[in-house]
Amino acid sequence: MRYAIYFAPAPDTGLTRAANHWLGRDAFTGEILDAPSQLSLPQEQWRELVAEPQRYGFHATLKAPFNLREGRTEVELIDAFEAFAASTEPFEIPQAIIGQLGPFFALVPHSPHPPLQEFAAKVVEAFEPFRAPLSDADIARRKPERLSEAQRTNLHTWGYPYVMDEFRFHMTLTGPVEAEFAPRVHDELSPRFSAHDGAPLPIDGLALFIERNRGEPFTIHRWQPLGVPQHQRKMLP
Template sequence: MRYAIYYCPAAGSSLAEFGRAWLAQAPHAIDLPGIQSGRMQALLANVRRYGWHATIRAPFALDTGVAYEDLRGVVMATAQRFPAVTLPLQLDRLAGFLALRPGSDSAAIDQLAAACLHALEPLRAPLAEAAFCRHVDGFDAVELGLMEQYGYPYVLDRYRFHMSLSAPATEPEEQILRDELTQHASTWSTAWVDALSICQEAVPGADFKQIERIPLRAERAA
């Protein structure tokens, strides 16, 4: 079992509704000219598994003797240290895939992610050597060091707030996706990061499910 700390848009918000429609589970819910249905399902499969979110703390297993209530307590304490943040979003390409990324300074979110990383580190089970070896290909020296220390390479200076929209696509496919997404920009152009969501992968390969949404401080950061 693994847990992750995500930003999941509040139910009923325009960003949540956009994500629900974009990642609709119905096999033929999204049918774009130029991308066959089966291919569209492949582009969305991994995004659907992890859910409509931005990673704050990447998935990890709890160490021996650590209970869910310990995790919950740390997340609640961290959430109370940070105010909610209004974040403009823009369509961007990150590591070969399309995502929504901050359209302005993201320092407040970066600080929140770093705080979660450090606060949760004592609860994390060490990454098994086999799992470590599976993931190190292509890492630079900094990322390798972060992987060794935190079990994940894209933290601290390498952290990038993003909401994934698809797997890597061909150039023609990406243009089709961009055109479609741009038509709906008014629904995804702003994120109100107002809570930390604890999400769970019950067994390896299962979909991540939100099990609790813990509010940040009510006032918004400037």
């Protein structure tokens, strides 16, 4: 079993509903959904586009998937997760847009936002004591020869190349898209996320995802609002 600490909006938000509808899967329930309505793309092409982000569920990576370190337990991880969420104040990204990170389409910040970078770094550091060291096979899968020196250092130090100064917040919506096909994909995504494209994005919750066996879909094991102590959470509607 692997765990991951991701940002995910609450299950009842418009963004979550739009993303689940597009990806064809709800990571909160694990339910596979029908293909989105009014697709301008062939369904088979859509399935190929969303296959990888569908497996992971709608999220932004903070602490990448990890096995538990020997001697640590899931109960300890959940306790730390709940304590971290309760002690961390929510904030917002001033403007999020549908953009591209390399060949992938994602919801990304319009411009760098230092509080977001600081938040992501704190998550990486806080849960590092729970992460088992990477195996040689895990390191090889990251193709370290293709990484920059800073990314290789991050991989060996934190278990993931794209943290700290290399972190780029993104909520993935597609797999890789060939350049000539990108405008059509953007036209498909734009109306589906029009309410969120160019709008502020509240960072107000944290999700603990699990992958029960390698290659299986990730599901949300726990979701907690930020800045809400446990005794107050029990009183939330």
